[in-house]
Amino acid sequence: MSKDMRRSYRISLFALLALGLASTAGLAAAEGEWTMTGRTYDLQRFSPLEKINAKNVANLQAAWSFSTGVLRGHEGNPLVIGKVMYVHSAFPNIVFALDLTKPGAPMIWKHVPAQPADTIPVACCDVVNRGLAYHPSGKLFIELLAGDLLALDAKTGKQLWRTKNADYKEGSTMTNAPIVIKDLVIAGISGGEFGVRGRVTAYDVNSGQEAWRAYSTGPDSEVKIGPDFIVNYPSHKGKDLGVSTWQGEEWKRGGGTTWGWYSYDPELNLFYYSTGNPGTWNPDQRPGDNKWSMTIFARNPDTGMARWAYQMTPHDEWDYDGVNENILVSLPVGGQTVKALVHFDRNGFGYTLDRTNGKVLVAQPYGPGVNWASSVDLKTGVPTKNPKFGTTAKNNTEKICPAAIGYKDQQPAAFSPKTNLFYVPTNNICMDYEGVEVKYAVGQPYVGAIVRMYPGPGGNRGRFIAWDASKGKVVWEIKEPLAAYGGALATAGGLVFYGTMEGWLKAVDAKSGKELWKFKTPSGIIGNPMTFLAPDGKQYVAVLSGIGGWAGIGVAAGIGAEDPTAGLGALGAFGDAGSFTNQGGVLTVFSLPERVASK
Ligand code: CA
16 A cells, blocks of 8 residues: 555545544444545555455355446446445436445435436437545535536435536536545536536535636636646647637637546645547647647646646547546656656556656557557657548548547546556547538537547457556556446455456456456446445445446447447447347445355
8 A cells, every 4th residue: 555545544534533424443444435436536446455355256246236227327436435335327317325234235315316308418428427426524426417516415315505517508518526625526527529618616515606617728817827837848838828729719619628537636735637629529620739628637626726737639630538537656667756647548648647747757558559649759748640640621531549439438447556557447449530520509519520430459349458657568458359448446355356348347366367257247337346345344346337438328328330430439339239238227246155255
C-alpha cells in the first residue's frame, strides 16, 4: 500500500469517526468498505482484502443476486458503506439500499427519481450511469440523465435536494459519477455529440447551491485559468486559448464534455478529470487546436481554478474523447519516485504525467498498430500525427487505429501497489471515418461524421493487459473475442477481476495473467467489479451486468446490424453481440463456500 493510500484511509476513517458513523471494528472496517467510485480518491480500484486469493479463488461461487429491473446498460459499481450496499441503475437512475446484515441482502429502500422519457434519445451512446458519490454526513449523490444532480438521505432514501445542472432539451445530459471533496460535490456533463460546451460544477453538499463552475472552452475567466496556471509547452501558452484555437464562435459548441471519472489528491489539494471531443466530429469545421477539449485538468476543488492542463489530442479528427480515468500513484520514473498520474487515452497512448505540474514523462501506445500518430514528443507534449490517417469531409479515411471508441473507453483500469502494475481492460477496434458538413441546432445531434468500426489487428475485439507505467510497456496480455468493456479490480489477494461484453467475470493471477476462475453472469458486463467485507466477516466480490453503453448499444437499444455505421459506428464492430448475450440489469455477488472461507 502506498503512503498516499494509507493517508486517504486515515482521512476517511477520521471523517467517519468524527460523525460517529464508523463501526467499532476500526480500520479493518474501513478496509472492507467501498465508499467512493474507485474505492479511494486515487481511483486505484485496489482493495487490501485478501481472504479471497489466488489459492482459493477457484472455489468462488454466486452467493446472491439482485435485479435492478432496468434493462439498459449498467456501468459503474455499487458502494458499500458500513452495513449497507447502495446500487444504482441505468435510466431512470433508480437507487437501492440493500441490508448486508441479512441473508440475500433485502432492500431497505428504493428511490425512483421522476425523469421525462424524452431524455432517452438525447443520450448518444445508451442511457448509462456510472455511479454514486457519498458524503460522511449521510448523503448520497447521483447525476440524473435529464440533467439534475440529486441528493438523497442515505438512511431513508428521501430526496434532500435536486438541482438543475444541465438541460437535456439543449442536448446536455448527465451520466458520470460525481465526486465529493470536503463539503462540495462536483458534477460533469455529457453531450459531446450535441454541440454542448463542457464544464464541471461544484455544489454545496448541504444546500445544493452552486459554489463554482469551470468551462472546458471559452475565455480564461470562464475556464478558470489564472496566474497560478502552470504552462509546460509552447502550444499551451497564451491568453484565452479556449477561444483563439477555434474558428469563429465554434468554441460555444465546442464539446470538451466531462463525463469520465474524477480523482483527487488531498495532499496537493488538486482534483483531476479530463475532457471529451471538440464539437462536431467533422474537423474541417473547426481548424485549430480546439483547446481545452481532449485535456487533462488539475484544479483546486475549493475554487475551481486550474493548476495545470495537458491536451493529449490537439485538433481531434477521430472522436478520441480524453475523458478516461486519471489514476494517482507513486511510481519510479527515470530513477526518481514521482507523484504520478496515469491515463490510458482513447487515442491508444498510455500517459504517465507528473501530477504536481502536468509534465508528460512517458507516452507509449498500449494497443497494437496505433497509426494516427507515431509518437508523442515529450519536449513539446504534441503527438506526431500521420497525415495519412487524418480525417476530413473531402474523403473517407480508411483503416485508422484505434477507432473512435478507443483502445479503451470508459471501462476503468486498476492498479496494484503489490505488483506496481496497471490492469487495463481494452478494446481492439479500428475504423473508417468520413467527415460530414453539419449545421448546429439546439438539442439536435451535432455529430458530423460517418464512422464504420471493425476488429483491430489479430481479429480479437478486446485485450486485457498488465501495463508498466514507469516504462510504458505491456507486461502480459489476454486476448478477448469481444471487448473487455467492463472495469478492473485489483486485490491484495494477488488477484485481478474484469468483465467482458459476453458477460464473463474473470479472475486472473495479478503477476502472470493466468486465468484462475470465471463465471457467466446474466448479461454482458460493462460495469466494474468491486469487493467488500460484509458484517458476517466474509469477503464478497460484486459486479453489475447489463449490456449496453456505446459498444453494446445494438443489444441495449435493439438496433440491427444491417448498417455497420449505426450506433455511431459501433454496430460494425459489435453487431453480433446479441448472439453472445442479452439485455439485463443484475448485480451478482460472489463468496467462498463456508468450508473454504473458514480455512
Ligand atoms: Ca465523443
